[in-house]
Amino acid sequence: MSFGQGGPSWGPGESRTPDWAALAEASASRGRRRRWLLVGGGALATAVVAAIVATAVITTDGKGGSSGSDKNASGLPAPADLPSQSSEPRPSFSSVAPPPPPDPKEFIADxxxxxxxxxxxxxxxxxxxxxxxxxxxxxxxxxxxxxxxxxxxxxxxxxxxxxxxxxxxxxxxxxxxxxxxxxxxxxxxxxxxxxxxxxxxxxxxxxxxxxxxxxxxxxxxxxxxxxxxxxxxxxxxxxxxxxxxxxxxxxxxxxxxxxxxxxxxxxxxxxxxxxxxxxxxxxx
Structure with a gap:
């Protein structure tokens, strides 16, 4: 006689005495299924979080992040953009080549x-x-x-x-x-x-x-x-x-x-x- 899936089952001869070995096995089986579900769910959650973090990093590093945040992947404020042209004076060089050094022999030739x-x-x-x-x-x-x-x-x-x-x-x-x-x-x-x-x-x-x-x-x-x-x-x-x-x-x-x-x-x-x-x- 059975009380449904997972219910108590009676031993042979319907003596109404519980089959304790069968009950213990069923209870252990249900515990194992719950643990696998918990482990599998945790792994799935970890994968989802990693994907979200990776997406956040890629989005932050790019130019067009949708969040509009001014922070980088570390959470610190991003440095201000440098100007494309500096206002500091730059060295200039003459286009006229310097004269060659004097030839020593010229000074003893005359x-x-x-x-x-x-x-x-x-x-x-x-x-x-x-x-x-x-x-x-x-x-x-x-x-x-x-x-x-x-x-x-x-x-x-x-x-x-x-x-x-x-x-x-x-x-x-x-x-x-x-x-x-x-x-x-x-x-x-x-x-x-x-x-x-x-x-x-x-x-x-x-x-x-x-x-x-x-x-x-x-x-x-x-x-x-x-x-x-x-x-x-x-x-x-x-x-x-x-x-x-x-x-x-x-x-x-x-x-x-x-x-x-x-x-x-x-x-x-x-x-x-x-x-x-x-x-x-x-x-x-």
Missing amino acids: ERKDKAPVTVDAFFPGRRLTMGDRAYVKGATARTTNCAATTQGALGSILAANGCDQVIRATYTRNGAAVTVGVAVFGTEAEAGKAARQASGGIASLSGAGVPTFCRGGSVCRRTANSYGRYAYFTVGGFTSGKNVTTADKNVYAVGDDLTDFTFRQIRHRGDVQASSAAAAPAT
Whole structure:
């Protein structure tokens, strides 16, 4: 006999004694269904809330939210819109390109621009010269406007014909070798270059200040001639003992090459210094 769905049921023989096991099972079954419904309903509610929040975030981030609220997703007031154009002054740049820096060689190519002092110390400063690991002792120095008096052979007339203004000489020694370098000063680069190309004979050696006479009396010595800007520079190198120089005497060649390189650097330095000063001077 039954009292409807979920009602009490009687055991076999209709003894009117409740089937407690069946009742307990039915009660447990109904409890399980309620729990599943509660869990399922909670999950559904969570999904609905998440969808609403996502929609709110998307709507707030967009430009056209329907709520008209001025708050972002965090609930804080949104920053005010920045103006599309700033009223602050902006830098302006000239369309005219700046002039190129002055060429250092221009300042040593012509006496009209080369205003640096022409002295012994300007070309051969100090008492010693060091080139790499080689040290040279400076001997005698001299400066004269009588260019021909500083030469041997035909070089004197060549200097005079090209307008030589003065000659500065200095002698350096190392390990028994001595080299005299002479810088002949002209008015223009063209004059100095022509004198160097025409060079014959050579600069005369300069003794004194502890350096004995060398490269005189017919001894064989090494001679060079070069020019840079309005300066022609010459060397004569040999042994202080008077021994003739041969191509095997690397020491004499090394001294001559170092002195030639150093003189070139000193002349170029004159141009660098004057060009830098001109570039730093205020425009007039």
